[in-house]
Amino acid sequence: MKLSRLVSYLGTVTVLAAVYLIAAKLGLKLAFVHVSATAVWPPTGIALAAFLVFGYRVGPGIFAGAYLANVTTEGTVATSYRELYPHAFGGDDYPRHLSGLHEEALRTTRNRRAS
Secondary structure: OOHHHHHHHHHHHHHHHHHHHHHHHHHHOOOOOEOOEOOOOOHHHHHHHHHHHHOHHHHHHHHHHHHHHHHHHOOOHHHHHHHHHHHHOOOOOOOHHHHOOOHHHHHHHHHHHHO
16 A cells, blocks of 8 residues: 555544544533433434445544544443444454353354344
8 A cells, every 4th residue: 555545544534533523522412311322423424424435444433433432421441342342343242351251142142143
């Protein structure tokens, strides 16, 4: 990858993460029951539009923006990672070392999803 393309890519991802974070903070201003639960979530539209325009390569920017929104709202680094992991990596299974699930529970979940 040429240096100019790399710089362009990193710039796109960084700007997308910042826009996602700002939209998330604005959406969370509308929360009235709990500080991190809102019925209006503008970052969804931003993420969808970014995927449609730029493709899957902007995923790290969306992940970074969502992660920063979770960390700066209410939560720790570990809980924010645990919340975002399944959405970012395409599944509902958490890594065993994070969730404490036993092998049997993982097998049951995979069998249910396969059928």
